[in-house]
Amino acid sequence: MSDLECVVAGIRSINPFWLASAPPTDKKYTVTRAFKAGWGGAVWKTLGADPPIVNVTSRYGVHRSADRKIVGINNIELISDRPLGLNLKEIEEVRREWPDRIIIGSIMAPIDEQAWKELAIKLANAGVHGIELNLGCPHGMCERGMGSAVGQVPDLVRQTTRWVKEAVSLPVFTKLTPNVSDITIPAEAAKLGGADAISLINTVNSITSVDLDRMAPTPTVDGMGTHGGYCGDAVKPIALHMVAEILRAEETRGLEVSAIGGIGTWRDAAEFIALGASGVQVCTAAMLYGFRIVEDMIDGLGAFMRDKGYRSIEDFKGLARAKVVAWNDLNMNYDLKAVIDEKACIECGRCYIACEDTSHQAIRIDVKPDGGRRFTVVDADCIGCNLCQHVCPVSDCIEMKPVANGLAPLTWPHHPKNPMKAAE
Amino acid sequence: MTGKRIRTRGDEGELSRASIAANFGDLHAPLSEAQAVVEAARCLYCYDAPCVRACPTAIDIPTFIHQIRTGNVDGSARTILSANIMGGTCARVCPTEVLCEEACVVNHTEDAPVKIGLLQRHSVDSLLAKGGPHPFRRAPDSGFRLAVIGAGPAGLSFAHRASMLGHHVTVFERDEKPGGLNEYGLAAYKMVDDFAQAEISFLLGLGGIEIRAGKALGEGLELADLLRDYDAVFIGVGLARPAPLDIPGRALPGVRDALDFIRDIRCAPDKASVKVGRSVVVIGGGNTAIDAAVQAQCLGAEQVTLVYRRGRTEMSATGWEQELAASSGVAFRLWSAPVAFKGEGALAAAEFAATRLVEGTLTLCEQRAQIPCDMALIAIGQTLGETLAAASGLAVKGGRIAVDANYRTSLPGVYAGGDCIGSGEDLTVQAVEDGKRAAIGLDRELRARGKGGRR
Numbered sequence: 001m002s003d004l005e006c007v008v009a010g011i012r013s014i015n016p017f018w019l020a021s022a023p024p025t026d027k028k029y030t031v032t033r034a035f036k037a038g039w040g041g042a043v044w045k046t047l048g049a050d051p052p053i054v055n056v057t058s059r060y061g062v063h064r065s066a067d068r069k070i071v072g073i074n075n076i077e078l079i080s081d082r083p084l085g086l087n088l089k090e091i092e093e094v095r096r097e098w099p100d101r102i103i104i105g106s107i108m109a110p111i112d113e114q115a116w117k118e119l120a121i122k123l124a125n126a127g128v129h130g131i132e133l134n135l136g137c138p139h140g141m142c143e144r145g146m147g148s149a150v151g152q153v154p155d156l157v158r159q160t161t162r163w164v165k166e167a168v169s170l171p172v173f174t175k176l177t178p179n180v181s182d183i184t185i186p187a188e189a190a191k192l193g194g195a196d197a198i199s200l201i202n203t204v205n206s207i208t209s210v211d212l213d214r215m216a217p218t219p220t221v222d223g224m225g226t227h228g229g230y231c232g233d234a235v236k237p238i239a240l241h242m243v244a245e246i247l248r249a250e251e252t253r254g255l256e257v258s259a260i261g262g263i264g265t266w267r268d269a270a271e272f273i274a275l276g277a278s279g280v281q282v283c284t285a286a287m288l289y290g291f292r293i294v295e296d297m298i299d300g301l302g303a304f305m306r307d308k309g310y311r312s313i314e315d316f317k318g319l320a321r322a323k324v325v326a327w328n329d330l331n332m333n334y335d336l337k338a339v340i341d342e343k344a345c346i347e348c349g350r351c352y353i354a355c356e357d358t359s360h361q362a363i364r365i366d367v368k369p370d371g372g373r374r375f376t377v378v379d380a381d382c383i384g385c386n387l388c389q390h391v392c393p394v395s396d397c398i399e400m401k402p403v404a405n406g407l408a409p410l411t412w413p414h415h416p417k418n419p420m421k422a423a424e
Numbered sequence: 425m426t427g428k429r430i431r432t433r434g435d436e437g438e439l440s441r442a443s444i445a446a447n448f449g450d451l452h453a454p455l456s457e458a459q460a461v462v463e464a465a466r467c468l469y470c471y472d473a474p475c476v477r478a479c480p481t482a483i484d485i486p487t488f489i490h491q492i493r494t495g496n497v498d499g500s501a502r503t504i505l506s507a508n509i510m511g512g513t514c515a516r517v518c519p520t521e522v523l524c525e526e527a528c529v530v531n532h533t534e535d536a537p538v539k540i541g542l543l544q545r546h547s548v549d550s551l552l553a554k555g556g557p558h559p560f561r562r563a564p565d566s567g568f569r570l571a572v573i574g575a576g577p578a579g580l581s582f583a584h585r586a587s588m589l590g591h592h593v594t595v596f597e598r599d600e601k602p603g604g605l606n607e608y609g610l611a612a613y614k615m616v617d618d619f620a621q622a623e624i625s626f627l628l629g630l631g632g633i634e635i636r637a638g639k640a641l642g643e644g645l646e647l648a649d650l651l652r653d654y655d656a657v658f659i660g661v662g663l664a665r666p667a668p669l670d671i672p673g674r675a676l677p678g679v680r681d682a683l684d685f686i687r688d689i690r691c692a693p694d695k696a697s698v699k700v701g702r703s704v705v706v707i708g709g710g711n712t713a714i715d716a717a718v719q720a721q722c723l724g725a726e727q728v729t730l731v732y733r734r735g736r737t738e739m740s741a742t743g744w745e746q747e748l749a750a751s752s753g754v755a756f757r758l759w760s761a762p763v764a765f766k767g768e769g770a771l772a773a774a775e776f777a778a779t780r781l782v783e784g785t786l787t788l789c790e791q792r793a794q795i796p797c798d799m800a801l802i803a804i805g806q807t808l809g810e811t812l813a814a815a816s817g818l819a820v821k822g823g824r825i826a827v828d829a830n831y832r833t834s835l836p837g838v839y840a841g842g843d844c845i846g847s848g849e850d851l852t853v854q855a856v857e858d859g860k861r862a863a864i865g866l867d868r869e870l871r872a873r874g875k876g877g878r879r
Contacts, residue, residue: 349471
């Protein structure tokens with residue numbers, strides 16, 4: 001049995017699967033159900049100072065794929081709408097009843113030192129393992145100068161992080177919004193403020209759809225809608241990029257990352273860990289399918305590690321990070337050609353039309369004696385772009401074969417066609 | 425086997441009226457909108473798709489399914505109907521398992537093809553249910569007047585396309601109602617809710633088409649008169665005469681042509697009122713034999729035996745149809761040819777000779793067997809009938825009206841299509857294609873020669 005134990009910002013967790021601060025971690029009842037299912041930790045739904053906020057209805061919109069699967073959710077729910085005291089009491093109870101599970105207290109306050117510090121101390125006194133600063137919520141709270149309104153101003157990120165670090169001696173996670181142009185800037189600010197880890201991504205600003213009958217965005221509240229926070233499968237590529245940027249940038253070296261964004265399976269989690277994340281947080285998948293999904297996340301990650309011979313999370317954490325480089329560092333002499341396996345081909349023609357209308361017109365159709373069609377790649381025209389392989393519905397039908405051209409690696413800064421070529 | 429299960433005497437003894445009515449209900453439940461969208465998402469949206477090449481009318485299947493996926497269901501129906509104006513009937517009765525759905529490439533990646541037939545029905549039914557203006561427009565009046573003989577799939581398809589091209593069309597129909605086999609010759613559970621008539625009134629919504637019922641060729645309607653009164657004639661009369669089965673006892677009460685039996689069912693508002701034998705023998709191996717046998721079960725026959733002179737693989741009924749019959753409790757007796765019907769004043773048994781292949785030729789053996797029965801339904805095919813072609817002077821080839829690649833018969837100005845010409849399989853979808861292509865070919869000819877020009 002592989003050991004899934006991991007350490008995130010000094011906090012030892014039985015597995016890397018935590019629930020993110022969100023509706024599923026709103027109360028003792030649901031967090032208890034999550035821990036029964038096997039989650040290693042939970043970031044309690046963000047708490048603010050009393051009086052609690054008031055929510056609207058409806059709150060969720062969804063983006064679907066053609067087969068009606070939900071690929072993304074958008075929400076306009078605010079932070080916890082329950083009294084602070086009740087939440088603190090429940091946190092204490094859960095900490096007592098589940099001593100081997102992690103509870104992180106997520107907080108949000110206006111730009112006011114006292115407010116941040118008081119909240120952090122109250123959470124610390126309730127027994128949380130760490131504090132997460134919600135500087136990412138992109139809807140509602142930002143209009144009151146909180147959430148992403150803070151996360152988008154590096155100085156405020158640094159300052160709030162600093163305030164909380166001064167108030168408590170617990171690990172501090174600064175949760176960032178992806179709604180910025182360069183994620184390393186607020187991440188660096190968090191580091192300067194003393195953050196132990198970055199949690200990201202928070203949700204992406206979005207309108208999920210427009211109801212063409214009501215001529216209104218969804219989710220619709222009495223005929224009107226507003227932008228909300230987008231999450232789920234669809235945002236995973238954005239999250240992977242931002243996690244990688246923070247973990248490889250010089251300015252943010254040393255920061256740990258608790259990765260969030262479209263994680264629903266063990267494979268998603270393994271990808272973030274491979275980029276260097278210390279642990280992961282999950283929300284949307286649990287909202288859609290329930291806490292039981294963690295069972296396969298635990299089982300699947302363990303099986304993957306056994307297959308690959310990794311005895312611990314540390315064994316493969318960050319193994320892919322060094323492979324994320326700048327475009328300028330890519331080898332321009334590397335060449336691929338698509339090869340179509342005629343026996344596996346089902347003759348759908350998808351590769352042909354993709355190449356014909358987008359790429360380099362490198363696939364030829366011949367009519368076979370039986371009336372069927374044979375699709376062949378014309379090597380001279382194939383630029384190895386991969387589009388045909390991606391659109392092919394048959395796995396292993398189109399193979400991208402490296403060309404043994406014998407050329408030494410060459411990057412753009414040294415390329416003869418580069419007018420700005422570095423002097424050699 | 426998909427679709428509903430027919431309740432038989434084996435299930436409940438004497439069938440209740442409710443069970444009989446349920447048996448004649450829709451063979452396949454139509455897809456809901458949500459089901460259609462999910463099913464449409466299974467389509468790979470092939471380029472130059474094999475399913476299109478497998479469709480006799482070349483419906484652009486990937487496009488119409490894509491349109492369902494995008495929520496453009498009206499557009500998807502227009503895509504279907506622009507290639508096949510009877511796409512609603514074809515969606516119900518086409519042997520898709522040997523046409524589009526057999527060619528579907530998803531067969532290679534999953535264990536079932538995209539349900540093209542059901543998706544097509546979803547689109548067309550949705551458009552028809554909406555009502556609204558006819559989706560196609562007529563070209564400016566050409567001044568040509570065309571006559572069509574037979575308001576079956578070929579004749580109506582011809583009429584629709586010819587009217588779209590600007591010609592005025594008069595359709596002469598022998599029966600009281602138009603539709604041909606769509607109205608009278610297909611199993612009732614495939615064409616519920618009077619669909620044939622609903623589709624025809626939709627088709628006529630184009631305008632420019634007039635139907636004259638009760639007019640049969642040779643019975644007051646003469647080809648020569650039509651050629652005098654119209655610029656051209658299209659013959660789509662199908663195969664109206666049952667193939668002869670000259671064996672002793674053929675005239676015994678209880679021995680019927682299967683198409684007559686099917687017609688009785690189609691015409692009966694209350695299916696339970698149609699008489700069926702207790703023990704029924706159906707002779708033949710085509711889809712008509714299956715339609716007759718299964719419907720005899722639907723009506724509550726005690727025992728239905730389908731007798732065919734060759735083996736299962738030689739039956740022209742598709743595997744799917746055969747399975748429908750088998751799962752409905754129809755017994756198959758293969759390699760048996762009828763030699764006599766027995767009975768004193770009424771049918772009591774059918775006698776069969778065992779058959780076998782001797783050097784590739786079907787040969788009757790000495791061995792005889794009798795099946796007791798009080799009803800025998802003959803479904804060994806239909807013929808053109810000898811009088812029609814001879815009386816009109818039309819050249820005949822292989823028992824069907826001879827036509828060239830442009831559907832021209834041997835008589836100038838006379839075109840033909842559908843089952844009466846034998847252009848391929850005797851399928852509704854082929855008849856529709858014949859009518860469409862004949863209209864396009866004739867239009868070219870008429871425009872080339874001009875009004876008043878020589879045929």
